[in-house]
Amino acid sequence: MTQHTPDWIAVDWGTSALRVWLMRGDGEVLERRRSESGMGGLSRDGFEPALLELVGDVLRDGRALPVICCGMVGSRQGWAEAPYASVPCAPPGIAQATLVRSAEPRIAAYILPGIKQAAPADVMRGEETQIAGILAADPGFDGILCLPGTHTKWAHISAGEIVSFRTFMTGEMFALLGEQSVLRHSVADAGWDAAAFDAAVAEAMSRPERVAAGLFSLRAETLLSGLAAQTARARLSGLLIGMELAAARPYWLGQPVRIVGADAIAAPYLAALRAQAAEVSCVADEEITLRGLIGAYAALSEGVE
Amino acid sequence: MTQHTPDWIAVDWGTSALRVWLMRGDGEVLERRRSESGMGGLSRDGFEPALLELVGDVLRDGRALPVICCGMVGSRQGWAEAPYASVPCAPPGIAQATLVRSAEPRIAAYILPGIKQAAPADVMRGEETQIAGILAADPGFDGILCLPGTHTKWAHISAGEIVSFRTFMTGEMFALLGEQSVLRHSVADAGWDAAAFDAAVAEAMSRPERVAAGLFSLRAETLLSGLAAQTARARLSGLLIGMELAAARPYWLGQPVRIVGADAIAAPYLAALRAQAAEVSCVADEEITLRGLIGAYAALSEGVE
Numbered sequence: 001m002t003q004h005t006p007d008w009i010a011v012d013w014g015t016s017a018l019r020v021w022l023m024r025g026d027g028e029v030l031e032r033r034r035s036e037s038g039m040g041g042l043s044r045d046g047f048e049p050a051l052l053e054l055v056g057d058v059l060r061d062g063r064a065l066p067v068i069c070c071g072m073v074g075s076r077q078g079w080a081e082a083p084y085a086s087v088p089c090a091p092p093g094i095a096q097a098t099l100v101r102s103a104e105p106r107i108a109a110y111i112l113p114g115i116k117q118a119a120p121a122d123v124m125r126g127e128e129t130q131i132a133g134i135l136a137a138d139p140g141f142d143g144i145l146c147l148p149g150t151h152t153k154w155a156h157i158s159a160g161e162i163v164s165f166r167t168f169m170t171g172e173m174f175a176l177l178g179e180q181s182v183l184r185h186s187v188a189d190a191g192w193d194a195a196a197f198d199a200a201v202a203e204a205m206s207r208p209e210r211v212a213a214g215l216f217s218l219r220a221e222t223l224l225s226g227l228a229a230q231t232a233r234a235r236l237s238g239l240l241i242g243m244e245l246a247a248a249r250p251y252w253l254g255q256p257v258r259i260v261g262a263d264a265i266a267a268p269y270l271a272a273l274r275a276q277a278a279e280v281s282c283v284a285d286e287e288i289t290l291r292g293l294i295g296a297y298a299a300l301s302e303g304v305e
Numbered sequence: 306m307t308q309h310t311p312d313w314i315a316v317d318w319g320t321s322a323l324r325v326w327l328m329r330g331d332g333e334v335l336e337r338r339r340s341e342s343g344m345g346g347l348s349r350d351g352f353e354p355a356l357l358e359l360v361g362d363v364l365r366d367g368r369a370l371p372v373i374c375c376g377m378v379g380s381r382q383g384w385a386e387a388p389y390a391s392v393p394c395a396p397p398g399i400a401q402a403t404l405v406r407s408a409e410p411r412i413a414a415y416i417l418p419g420i421k422q423a424a425p426a427d428v429m430r431g432e433e434t435q436i437a438g439i440l441a442a443d444p445g446f447d448g449i450l451c452l453p454g455t456h457t458k459w460a461h462i463s464a465g466e467i468v469s470f471r472t473f474m475t476g477e478m479f480a481l482l483g484e485q486s487v488l489r490h491s492v493a494d495a496g497w498d499a500a501a502f503d504a505a506v507a508e509a510m511s512r513p514e515r516v517a518a519g520l521f522s523l524r525a526e527t528l529l530s531g532l533a534a535q536t537a538r539a540r541l542s543g544l545l546i547g548m549e550l551a552a553a554r555p556y557w558l559g560q561p562v563r564i565v566g567a568d569a570i571a572a573p574y575l576a577a578l579r580a581q582a583a584e585v586s587c588v589a590d591e592e593i594t595l596r597g598l599i600g601a602y603a604a605l606s607e608g609v610e
Contacts, residue, residue, distance in 0.1 A: 076528070084529075120518065121525040151487070151521060167521040169486065176481045181474065182456070208514035209551035213425065216456060216472040220426040223381070224389075246514035 004030050006058055008066040008300075009107075010293040011051070013073035014126060015040040020054055025301060027294050039072040039079075047079035048102055051109075059106035067109040068296050070289065071126035074098065074111040084116035084123065088161045091115075091132035094296045094303070112296060115162060122167050126289070127153045133291030134260060134283075135160060143256035146273075148265045150175075152244065154251045166251065168244045171265075178236055183215065186222040191230025194271070197238040201272045204242025211239045241272050252278050260288060309335050311363055313371040313605075314412075315598040316356070318378035319431060320345040325359055330606060332599050344377040344384075352384035353407055356414075364411035372414040373601050375594065376431035379403065379416040389421035389428065393468045396420075396437035396597065399605045417601060420467060427472050431594070432458045438596030439565060439588075440465060448561035451578075453570045455480070457549065459556045471556065473549045476570075483541055488520065491527040496535025499576065502543040506577045509547025516544045546577050557583050565593060 007025035011018070016038035022030040037050035051067070052059075059065060074082030082098040097110040114125035127147050135141060139160065147153040150172045155165040178187040204211050218235060221227035245252070257273060257280040259266045266282050273280040285291070312330035316323070321343035327335040342355035356372070357364075364370060379387030387403040402415040419430035432452050440446060444465065452458040455477045460470040483492040509516050523540060526532035550557070562578060562585040564571045571587050578585040590596070 116525075116529055118529070121522050121529050123525045123528055166518055167525070168517050169482075169488075169520050170517065172486050173482075176485055177474075177478075180481055180485060181477050183474075208516075209548050211513075212473050212475065212545075212548045212552045213471055215474050215478075217426050220421075220428045220472070223428055224421055224423070224426050240517075243514050243517045247517045 006030050008297050011069040012289045013069050014071045064108040067107050068293050070112040070129035082111040082113045084114050087117045088163045090161050091128045094300045129292035130288045132295050133288035136291050136295045144251050146259045148261045148269050154248050170240045170244045174240055186218050186232045187236055188229035188233045193231040193234040196231045197234040200235040200238025201242035204239045205246045208243045208246045211243050214239050237268055311335050313602050316374040317376055317594045318374050319376045369413040372412045373598050375417045375434035387416040387418040389419050392422045393466045395466050396433045399601045434597035435593045437600050438593040441596050441600045449556050451564045453566045453574050459553050475545045475549045479545055491523050491537045493534035493538045498536040498539040501536045502539040505540040505543025506547035509544045510551045513548045513551045516548050519544050542573055
């Protein structure tokens with residue numbers, strides 16, 4: 001139980017997890033909570049109970065506590081569909097949010113929209129709120145944001161707007177190939193080989209098609225010459241990130257790049273971009289999403305007052 | 306129960322299945338049998354019982370029936386390790402086979418070796434016996450064999466030898482991305498769109514790195530413009546096969562190519578190679594592996610006589 005009654009609740013509701021922050025109106029975090037009730041495992045009727053299970057104890061009768069959500073919770077299969085905003089646009093805020101119709105009088109739940117791009121076709125849900133958080137901390141940022149993850153996003157930011165973006169399934173492919181394919185026998189769960197990573201990035205960037213042949217070579221080298229499993233892991237990562245960087249070249253070439261993510265996931269991107277002499281910096285802000293949600297709450301409370 | 310006692314047994318023992326043919330000495334098939342006891346699910350002690358369960362009823366006391374096996378059964382985790390032959394070499398035959406030490410006196414089991422290549426590192430187990438089968442039917446074949454599958458093999462054949470080969474995980478990636486990744490919501494289990502496939506092949510061949518970005522576009526187009534699931538399936542296949550063809554260009558460019566495989570798996574390769582004006586033919590010989598095993602038996606029986 002928290003000591004104070006929160007003024008509002010911030011919610012990052014993704015495919016695999018539900019994270020909430022019990023918040024004071026001034027932006028102070030009273031308490032963090034988390035459950036595994038991600039959007040992927042819930043039917044439409046399951047969202048409200050999942051949220052109430054996590055925060056029901058702090059709700060009070062007679063008051064609808066603002067709950068501001070971002071992420072896959074706003075998808076067609078989510079709690080309520082929050083229509084996409086379209087690039088170019090500023091990260092959408094509370095004015096574009098969808099108010100969830102709920103039978104629970106103790107909450108007023110808003111879902112922030114994702115962003116879409118018509119050509120090339122692309123979508124994001126959740127990252128736009130991270131971008132809002134980055135711009136809240138650094139309103140003048142102009143350049144490229146790289147948000148590595150299961151689905152890495154590259155976004156061109158200018159004059160406070162998301163101009164264009166592109167999604168790469170690099171993280172998901174790394175997990176599928178390393179854990180589910182025949183390469184699972186060759187690739188370690190952890191460990192690294194920086195030189196092998198660098199060489200694989202360079203190979204994939206100069207001849208991206210070779211990634212197709214380079215994958216099975218990892219298995220063959222394990223069998224024939226005892227390739228170390230952590231070297232195989234670094235090479236697999238390097239091949240996939242190299243192919244991504246080759247495709248994302250229009251984003252990072254000649255532009256300042258800021259990688260947003262925890263060290264473990266940001267480090268390979270940082271190394272690969274530095275090897276290309278890109279102008280790159282790195283911020284590891286675990287609560288960047290919260291910053292974006294705080295911005296949305298501020299607009300809500302201003303609107304209310 | 307078979308009508309006749311077989312003279313020998315042909316065995317194609319892969320990762321996921323065990324296929325046997327009860328054979329007469331003249332090459333006639335008495336009976337086909339199959340079980341799901343693939344190498345992937347067996348420990349070393351499990352192979353002999355799995356085989357006896359399938360064929361024990363045809364064995365006779367007082368005689369060791371020749372059993373000739375190919376495939377992953379000869380891997381390090383298999384029944385017995387059959388060391389690789391090295392390219393350049395003819396498809397290995399019975400003289401290079403490993404005789405399994407077995408407590409069962411009613412069988413004499415041989416495992417044909419796989420083939421390895423030092424640089425670029427590559428291995429095959431099972432396909433060498435398919436190649437033996439192809440060369441048995443057409444001893445003068447000189448050119449490129451494409452054996453599409455979970456792990457597609459390209460092999461350069463000249464003067465009866467495998468000169469070099471290369472493995473692509475295209476089939477496995479197609480299955481992982483289409484069934485396990487976020488694209489599973491976009492990609493149909495069946496159906497096709499030939500124009501979408503052709504366009505995706507052309508895109509991947511001209512700009513292979515774009516495959517990295519093109520994958521998530523399938524998901525985005527589903528969400529934004531209702532991309533048909535069978536079109537998504539054809540595009541996913543086209544992107545992956547296009548990248549493979551870009552990497553395998555040294556194999557197929559200016560060389561006669563023969564695709565060996567059932568229609569469903571050969572057809573996209575045929576279409577993609579024809580679009581590149583490659584000189585390509587297709588043989589759908591389901592029992593090509595059996596032909597290779599029959600060749601090995603012939604050498605064994607000649608050696609015995």
